[in-house]
Amino acid sequence: MKSHYSLVVIGAGPAGLSAAVVAAQHGLDVVLLDDQKAPGGQIYRAMESIPAERAKLLGAEYLRGRQLVSALRESNVDYFADCQVWSLNNKLEIGLTQNNKALMLTADRVLLANGALERPVPFPGWTLPGVMNAGAAQILFKSHGIIPEDGVVLAGSGPLLLLLAWQYQHAGVNIKSILDLTPMHNHLRALPHLPRALLAGHYLSKGMAYKKDLKMAGISTLHNVSNLQANGKNLLESVSFQHKGRTETLETELLLIHFGVIPHSQLSQAAGCNHQWDNSQQCWKPQVDKWGNSSIDGIPIAGDSAGIGGARTAEHAGRLAAIQVLFQLNKISQLERKKLAHNDRKWMREERHIRPFLEAFFHIPGKLLREPDDHTIVCRCEEVTAGDIRQAVADGHQDSNQVKFLTRCGMGPCQGRQCAEAVSHIVAAANKDNYPRAIYRGRPPVTPLTLGQLATLYPEEQE
Amino acid sequence: MKTDVLIIGGGLMGFSVALQLAMRGVASLVVDKDSAGRHASGVNAGGLRQLNRNPAEIPISVAAAKMWHDIKSLVNSDCDAHFPGQIRVAENDADMQTLQIRAKLVRDLGFQHEEIIGAEELYRLAPTLVAHCKGALICRNDGYARPFHALDAFRRKACSLGVQYLPYTRIDAIEHDKKGWRLSLAKGEFRAPVLVNCAGAWAGRIAAALDEQVPLKPSAPMLMISERLPRFIDPVFGAASRKLSFKQMQNGTLLIGGAHMAELDFEQQKTSINWAKLAVSARTVLALFPQLENVRIVRSWAGIEAFMPDNLPVISRSKYSDAFHAFGFSAHGFQLSPVVGKIISQLILDDHTEFDIKPFSIERF
Numbered sequence: 169m170k171s172h173y174s175l176v177v178i179g180a181g182p183a184g185l186s187a188a189v190v191a192a193q194h195g196l197d198v199v200l201l202d203d204q205k206a207p208g209g210q211i212y213r214a215m216e217s218i219p220a221e222r223a224k225l226l227g228a229e230y231l232r233g234r235q236l237v238s239a240l241r242e243s244n245v246d247y248f249a250d251c252q253v254w255s256l257n258n259k260l261e262i263g264l265t266q267n268n269k270a271l272m273l274t275a276d277r278v279l280l281a282n283g284a285l286e287r288p289v290p291f292p293g294w295t296l297p298g299v300m301n302a303g304a305a306q307i308l309f310k311s312h313g314i315i316p317e318d319g320v321v322l323a324g325s326g327p328l329l330l331l332l333a334w335q336y337q338h339a340g341v342n343i344k345s346i347l348d349l350t351p352m353h354n355h356l357r358a359l360p361h362l363p364r365a366l367l368a369g370h371y372l373s374k375g376m377a378y379k380k381d382l383k384m385a386g387i388s389t390l391h392n393v394s395n396l397q398a399n400g401k402n403l404l405e406s407v408s409f410q411h412k413g414r415t416e417t418l419e420t421e422l423l424l425i426h427f428g429v430i431p432h433s434q435l436s437q438a439a440g441c442n443h444q445w446d447n448s449q450q451c452w453k454p455q456v457d458k459w460g461n462s463s464i465d466g467i468p469i470a471g472d473s474a475g476i477g478g479a480r481t482a483e484h485a486g487r488l489a490a491i492q493v494l495f496q497l498n499k500i501s502q503l504e505r506k507k508l509a510h511n512d513r514k515w516m517r518e519e520r521h522i523r524p525f526l527e528a529f530f531h532i533p534g535k536l537l538r539e540p541d542d543h544t545i546v547c548r549c550e551e552v553t554a555g556d557i558r559q560a561v562a563d564g565h566q567d568s569n570q571v572k573f574l575t576r577c578g579m580g581p582c583q584g585r586q587c588a589e590a591v592s593h594i595v596a597a598a599n600k601d602n603y604p605r606a607i608y609r610g611r612p613p614v615t616p617l618t619l620g621q622l623a624t625l626y627p628e629e630q631e
Numbered sequence: 632m633k634t635d636v637l638i639i640g641g642g643l644m645g646f647s648v649a650l651q652l653a654m655r656g657v658a659s660l661v662v663d664k665d666s667a668g669r670h671a672s673g674v675n676a677g678g679l680r681q682l683n684r685n686p687a688e689i690p691i692s693v694a695a696a697k698m699w700h701d702i703k704s705l706v707n708s709d710c711d712a713h714f715p716g717q718i719r720v721a722e723n724d725a726d727m728q729t730l731q732i733r734a735k736l737v738r739d740l741g742f743q744h745e746e747i748i749g750a751e752e753l754y755r756l757a758p759t760l761v762a763h764c765k766g767a768l769i770c771r772n773d774g775y776a777r778p779f780h781a782l783d784a785f786r787r788k789a790c791s792l793g794v795q796y797l798p799y800t801r802i803d804a805i806e807h808d809k810k811g812w813r814l815s816l817a818k819g820e821f822r823a824p825v826l827v828n829c830a831g832a833w834a835g836r837i838a839a840a841l842d843e844q845v846p847l848k849p850s851a852p853m854l855m856i857s858e859r860l861p862r863f864i865d866p867v868f869g870a871a872s873r874k875l876s877f878k879q880m881q882n883g884t885l886l887i888g889g890a891h892m893a894e895l896d897f898e899q900q901k902t903s904i905n906w907a908k909l910a911v912s913a914r915t916v917l918a919l920f921p922q923l924e925n926v927r928i929v930r931s932w933a934g935i936e937a938f939m940p941d942n943l944p945v946i947s948r949s950k951y952s953d954a955f956h957a958f959g960f961s962a963h964g965f966q967l968s969p970v971v972g973k974i975i976s977q978l979i980l981d982d983h984t985e986f987d988i989k990p991f992s993i994e995r996f
Contacts, residue, residue: 255906258903263906272906440901563783563787564667565783567666570779573668573673573779581927611932618925618926618928619913619917619925619926622928623914625906629910631873631915
C-alpha cells in the first residue's frame with residue numbers, strides 16, 4: 169500500500185466498487201479499502217466464492233453484483249481486504265489496520281462508501297442469545313450457507329424481512345411465523361406517495377411477488393403486531409406479542425429481527441462532517457449535495473452511508489461521486505462530466521419516486537423507538553437500561569452525550585455503534601422533543617486499536 | 632432579574648463557588664454557553680493529586696484533599712472517589728535523586744504527604760512494572776474520582792440549595808456600574824453586586840471584558856481509555872522523567888494521559904486527535920508496562936482547558952473590587968475545585984481568605 173493516493177475509497181459495496189472502478193478508468197490512482205474478506209459489501213457478499221445453487225436461492229438482484237466485482241478485478245484499483253479504518257479527519261488523514269498492522273494514509277479525496285447498519289430497536293428480551301438481526305442471519309446464509317435448522321420466527325418491519333423470508337422459504341427453512349410490526353396506519357401514511365411510487369413499479373411488483381410466494385408456501389404472516397417480547401431464562405425460549413387484541417406466544421429458539429437500516433455514520437462523524445436528522449428515514453445522515461460532497465472539502469459520501477437508497481442507487485451514487493472527483497482533480501472537463509453522469513442522474517431521478525412511499529410504509533412506530541419500557545437494556549456493552557437513560561434526563565441531562573457520561577451507555581467496546589440511535593430517540597422522548605437533537609460525539613478510534621499497534625505509528629515522533 | 636452573585640461558567644469551579652455561597656445563604660446564578668461540564672470539567676482524568684504540586688499550590692491542594700476525603704458530606708455523593716495513592720516512578724539513579732530533592736523540599740515546607748519508597752515496595756504496588764525501576768515518590772492519600780459524576784454532584788447540590796443555573800446561554804454583554812454587574816443574556820438581563828469568572832478556556836475573554844489582559848492559552852490535552860482488564864495496579868501511576876499519567880479505573884479500564892495536546896479549533900470548539908502524539912503516549916506506557924501491548928484502546932478524546940504560562944491558576948480578586956477570577960488551572964484543577972469554591976466565597980463574603988493566594992493573583996502578568 170502506498171502512503172498517499174489521489175482517491176481513497178472506503179467500502180467495497182456497490183457504491184465503493186463502482187466509484188473506484190470509474191475513477192481508475194479515468195487515470196486516478198485509487199485504493200479501495202474494505203473491512204470484509206472479499207469485495208461485494210453486505211448486499212453482494214461472497215459473490216466470488218458462492219456456490220451457484222446458493223446464489224440462485226438469493227435471487228436475480230444478488231447476481232447483479234457479479235459485474236461490479238469483476239469490473240474491480242479487471243481494473244487497476246489497489247484493493248485491500250480486511251482493512252479496518254479507525255480514523256478519518258478533516259485533513260484527509262486515514263488511520264487503518266491491515267494484517268494487524270496500523271498504518272496512516274493521506275489522500276487528495278476520500279470517498280466514504282461504508283454502507284449501512286441495522287437499526288437498533290431495543291425491546292424486552294432483545295439481548296437474549298437466540299435473538300439475532302435478520303441481516304446477520306443473511307450474512308451467515310450468503311457466506312457459509314448456514315440456515316436455521318430448528319425453525320425460526322421473523323419479526324419487525326422492512327423490505328429485508330420479506331426478502332430473507334423469501335430466501336429462507338426457497339432454501340427449505342421452517343418459518344414458524346412472520347410477525348409484521350408495521351402498523352396498519354402506515355398504509356394510510358404511505359397512500360399519498362403511491363401514485364408516484366408506481367413510476368418505479370418494479371419495487372412494488374417484486375415485493376408483491378415475494379408475498380405471493382410466501383402465501384403459496386403456506387407461511388403464516390401476522391400483520392399489525394405489537395408489544396414484541398423475547399422470553400427465556402438464559403436463552404430464547406419463546407416470543408410473545410399482541411395481535412388482534414390478544415396476547416399470543418410462540419415457542420422458538422431463534423428470533424430474527426429487522427427494523428430497517430440506517431447510515432453507517434461513524435467515520436463521517438469522526439471526520440466532523442455535518443449531519444442532520446432525517447424525519448422520513450428516521451435517522452441521522454450526513455449533509456451531501458447532488459454529487460455526494462459532504463460539508464468537508466475532499467470527503468464525498470455515497471451509497472447508504474449518505475442516506476438509505478438501496479444497492480442500485482448506491483451504485484449510481486458511487487459513480488456520480490467519482491465523476492465529480494475526476495472533475496475536481498482536472499481529469500475530465502465539465503462537458504465530459506455531464507456526459508458521464510447522464511445515466512446515473514436519470515436513475516437517481518427515478519429512484520426518488522419510490523423512496524417516500526417505502527419510507528412511509530415502513531415508518532417505525534414512535535412507541536417502539538422512543539418508549540421501550542424501563543427494564544429494557546439499551547446499551548448491551550455496559551448494560552444500561554431505558555429507565556437509567558430516562559432518569560439521567562430527569563436529573564437535568566438534556567443530550568445524549570451527557571447521558572453517556574453519566575450512565576456509561578455507549579462507552580463499551582462497541583463505542584455506541586449499537587445504541588447511539590436508540591439512545592438519541594429515548595432522550596428525545598424524555599425531553600418531549602419530536603426528534604433527536606444530538607447524537608454521541610464520535611471519539612476515535614472508530615474501531616479498537618491496540619496499544620502496540622498505536623505505538624508503531626510515527627516512529628520519528630519524540631516526547 | 633436580580634441575584635447576589637453572577638457566576639460565569641458551569642464547570643466544577645463555577646458550581647463549587649455557587650455551592651459554598653449557597654451554604655452561607657447567598658444566592659447566585661450560574662450561566663454557561665454549553666451544558667454543565669461540557670469541556671475540561673466533565674472530561675478530565677479525574678486525578679486527586681497532591682503529589683508533585685508546585686510549592687505555591689501545596690497548601691490549597693492539601694486542604695482540598697481533606698475535603699475530597701469527606702466529599703459526601705459536601706455534595707451528597709462520593710463522586711466515585713478512591714484513594715489508592717499516586718506514585719511517580721524513578722527509572723534510574725538520576726530520577727531517584729530528583730525525587731529525593733523533591734521529597735526534601737516538601738518536608739522543608741512543613742508537609743508530610745510525599746514520601747520516598749524503595750524498589751521493594753514499588754514492585755509490591757506495581758508487580759508488572761518493567762524490571763529496572765529504582766523506587767518512587769508516593770502520596771498515599773491521593774487518588775481519583777469520576778469527573779462528570781463529581782460535576783453532576785456539585786451541580787445538583789448547589790441547585791438543591793437554590794442556585795439558579797442557565798445552560799446553553801450566551802452572554803451578549805457584561806456591564807459594570809455603581810450598583811454592580813449586569814449580564815445581558817438571551818433570557819433577559821441579570822443583575823448582581825458581584826461577578827465571578829470561572830469560564831475555563833474562555834475565561835480570557837471574560838477577563839478582557841473587564842479590561843484585564845491575561846496570557847491564557849486554550850489547549851486540549853488528550854486522554855485515551857482501554858477495554859476492561861483484570862486488575863493489575865491500584866495507585867495512579869506517573870514517571871519522574873516521562874510525560875505519563877495512568878490509572879486503572881474501578882471497572883478495570885485503563886485511563887492514559889500524557890499531557891500531549893490534540894489539535895484545537897478554538898472558534899469551532901472542536902478538537903482532533905493528534906495520532907503522532909498519542910503514539911508517543913502509547914510508547915511511553917509500553918516502555919513501563921510492556922505486557923499491555925495487546926490491550927485495545929477503545930476511545931480517545933480531549934477537553935478544552937485554560938493554560939497559563941507558569942502553569943499556575945488565577946484565583947484572584949479582579950481590578951474591580953466586586954469581581955473575582957478562578958481559571959487557568961492548566962490541567963490540574965480538578966482536585967482543587969472544592970477549595971477554590973471556599974476561597975472565592977471567603978473573598979466575596981469575608982473580604983479575605985484563610986489561604987495564601989498571592990501566587991495566583993491576576994496582577995502577576
